[in-house]
Amino acid sequence: MTLQIFNVLGREKQPFEPLEPGKVNMYVCGPTVYDYSHVGHAKTYVSFDVVVRYLRFSGYDVLYVQNLTDVGHLLDDGEDRILKKARQSASTPMQVVETYAREYFADMDALGVLRPDISPRASGHIPEQISMIEALIEKGKAYAVNGSVYFDVRSYPEYGKLSNRRIEEQQAGSRELVQDEKRHPDDFALWKRAEPEHILQWESPWGMGFPGWHIECSAMARKYLGDTFDIHGGGVDNIFPHNECEIAQSECANEADFARYWMLVGSLMVPDADGIPVKMSKSLGNFVTIKDALQRQQPQVIRTLILTSHYRSPLTFSDDSFDSAKNGWDRLMGAVRLTRESLRFAEGNDQGNGFEPVLAQTRQKFTEAMDDDFNAPGALAALYELTREVNTLLNADVKPGKAILEAIDQTYRELGGQVLGIVPDALPGGANAEREEKLIRLLIAMRAEARKNKEFAQADRLRDELASAGVLLEDRPDGTIWRIE
């Protein structure tokens, strides 16, 4: 089966056909870097991380661009959020931007999110934005007023096609402030005149000012991906007005289609006081930062939690769902650990090679799920089913040979590691702690001796002491294995 993608533009699953065979140009709206990122951001960027990883796994050459918004994103009161933060923290805007851009990458790195190929910043692309605005004015799609420039939505009949919104004619008069400058309430700013005290401002044909929030994505996408490209991603909450405006600006300025496939990620929800799920957001204050989440759980567990729900669906984030993901992931890792442990002593025979078909089935089920609009929950299910089979195999009397164990390990590494990013290459407490490992093995040997002599009190003491130090033992017919809790 070929890859199917649910295209928000048209609201249907469509076979994925890139503009250029084998090559995927992709743009995802990045964060505004004015504060720490929270788990809601993690959901979006982990989701697209898996999309990119799977596309590459499938053989596509992916060029992944994700911007950083560092100017032009205003608050309700018209203040730039970066400037506000700078004022509050007694620093300069670019310090704020630099600080939180680094924190963002640090968080994403910790979550195992691969870096985009290009991470362009809005403030670094002012000329590109200005020239796009000029083109829009020339084509009669935008107009300048008092040093600001607005996009004329009535000049673009397709405005609203992504979010299915119609331009409201009667609503005029319902808006305050800027209203008088706009010809139509739905017109949006391409360029804003800056007051003298506004620190972030640039020269333009219309005087000193700064770009509107939406134009950056249009300008940068065109610069790095061309007029028309394959996939545009983001969170659903930006479908209107942001994504809609991007389309309008780009298609008018470029006189070409913008993104061919739109993929929007469902929001992360948090139960409110009454247990009703509400979107996690900065403004509501119901957020958990990625740093806090990482304090509580391993990054792979956070990814697992995110992947238990389809990317388009909302996902409720709670202690229960967190624990559930953690316990499931532990079982997965148990099988991975057992496989790698068994590999240490495996012989080079073909014992257990009858297991091959299970691996083939796993791969098939996995890719079928992922080919169906990146159905990660289905792909995860394939890994869980594999895990049951692997545990059965490794707990049986026959000792599987090296070949099949390596094949199993490889399957986990590729599907669970390379694609989903939940199976680490090196298990915690592995070979890099050689001395510790030796000590643990010594204690295990001492306990084995005690057990042999039926000195169970002594044996239990060793096990309990190790457990209290975070080293958990498991007795198996052929010896004792351990893991770090």
Added chain:
RNA sequence: GGCGACGUAGCCAAGUGGUAAGGCAGAGCUCUGCAAAAGCUCCAUCAUGGGUUCGAUUCCCAUCGUCGCCUCCA
């Protein structure tokens, strides 16, 4: 009010016109010196009411409920 999405077991969550993946939790069993881990077994008729159909959880309509967007948000 407009637009969109959704309502599947105790919880989370896939999916299909022919009686429903997976995970967590729970119960029983096996293995074990005891544990731990693992495995096996058990646990839903898919919000409600109509309609289409040989047959619907899956298609259509209505109702109820929830969420998102419409103003800043990934």
